[in-house]
Amino acid sequence: MNTINKQALMVYNPFSGKRGSHKAFPMLLKKLSELGYQVTVHQEGMFNNTDNPIKRACQNRWDAIFIAGGDGTVNQALQFLAEEEYRPTVGVFPFGTSNEFSKHIGMSCDIIQNLSIIERGNTKPIAIGKIGDRYFSNIAAGGWLSDITYKTSPSLKSFLGEWAYGLYFLKTLFLTKQSDTISVDISPNEVISDLSLFLIMNGNAVGPFEQLFKDTKHNDDYFHLLTCKKTNRLQLFFSLLVKMLNISNKPSIIHHKKIKSGHFTIPEAFALNLDGEKVDVKSLHFKVLPQHLHVFSSTSN
Template identity: 50%
Template sequence: MLTKRALMIYNPSSGKKRNHKNFPLIVEKLTDMGYEISIFQLQEDAQELSSLIKRACRQQWEALFVAGGDGTIQNVLQSLSPELYRPKVGVFPFGTSNEFAQVIGLPHNVFKILSIIEKGNTAYVDIGKLGQQYFANIAAAGWLTDITYETPKKLKSYLGEFAYALCFIKKLFQQRSREKIAIQIFPDTYISDLSFFLIMNGNSVGPFEQFIPQTNESDGAFHLVTCNIRNRLHLFTVLLITALRVGNPSSLIKHQKISSSEVHLPENMFVNMDGERKTVLERKFQVLPNHLKVFTVEAE
């Protein structure tokens, strides 16, 4: 069996602790498949991580595996996405929400994911870029969008996505941001007086699943969800319906598909990118179609 070089990026702090018990087995099974695994723990030097990813790309390693959550994947994308050659990406969803794993159709079961990798099933997936930052699932700013990185890690490790729900309820009644956001959708649409915007690749955000219709296809466009300053009560109703799963929230949400736009934010406003707080100086958004090749279930 030919040896295949692969980089494994592991975040031991992601998600619930019980998810990590399978990590040694994952490495063992990948080794049995012929992968020569170099392991990097995310708690180590971030600059070294970037150097390792670039090395794997430039030496054309076979695969790059990520055992972590959406924040771990977002971290990896910053070094991986600019490269001309990008190894196939395998995801072991150890995080709290694991939204990117949902976008690409991965099962939750680690052994099923290992079977997918062993069979070599892959598909291409779109990636988003806002300014010079890359993201796999969401970019958002404004009212309530800081929940994912404001929720304590310890709470997430014990409660999972329910921790986000608790933080959401708390902030809903505390936060009253008056900063206005606008978005220009090329070529000639301009939306102003927004309380927040959400650009998303999938159809779920934290505990709010099936937020909008999803085709699970890489079609070169992301969903744009916006909330006008005057429509916060309406948004709360939609999110409550989504969380309780008592109706069809997608019929109540104003959203559209976009492939490029420019967001106009207050100067000091952060952007939530895949659950991580980012400072974005350039505000142009674009979709990078079929940018990553990922291990996933075989297309029907």
């Protein structure tokens, strides 16, 4: 058994994902203690700017910040963590519905495997994104269909897991109207306009979108931009199907490009989806922050 000599904060969301997985949380704390971590637990949502445990952990140069929850929990922690000059190494224990960030950084869905990664001290730097005054680790989306993750019923997510998003996607696709058009300035000479939806992704393995990209090489300086031209429901549905099945190389209403910055123009009434959470932002300028976090990971860059 290791002597306790490392300070760590645990950000815990007891309401994320399937409730049954939370039975492992006491064991998780016990194992981290055996690895030499003195863990201070704070539940997500108990933060403010004046007495914030994440800021204190950074300012006191603690060794690690562990996050036990889903992508939304990661996003909430990131808003405070990303602002600090010193940022402890981040470890993720995926208790959420889809856990895309955990997959992206190379962490397992198995707690014991993740504890082994932490024990070995395997880490790597990763990029995050910033849009307006908000940070995101995995995905930023705006427009029609972008509200699926936060409008899907929590009870349905708890029961069906990721399948719940698919059901809500089909319902939204066929029963709601498309939004006003969106445009994005990628450079002084390139503007993509007349869009109903955009997604900015850190890596290409977010949900089913990996199959939409021909260039799967990941570059830490660039994120993937996926845009969808405004069209009718059936055309969008079949365009998605054709792209995902790789049936045709004909021009599509769905386009992919790698970007490191850009400026989006959307209707004023819109909110954005950042890592599955509904967020209002002060501006719509996007940029990549390369190597902004160090995370425990089974892989290396």
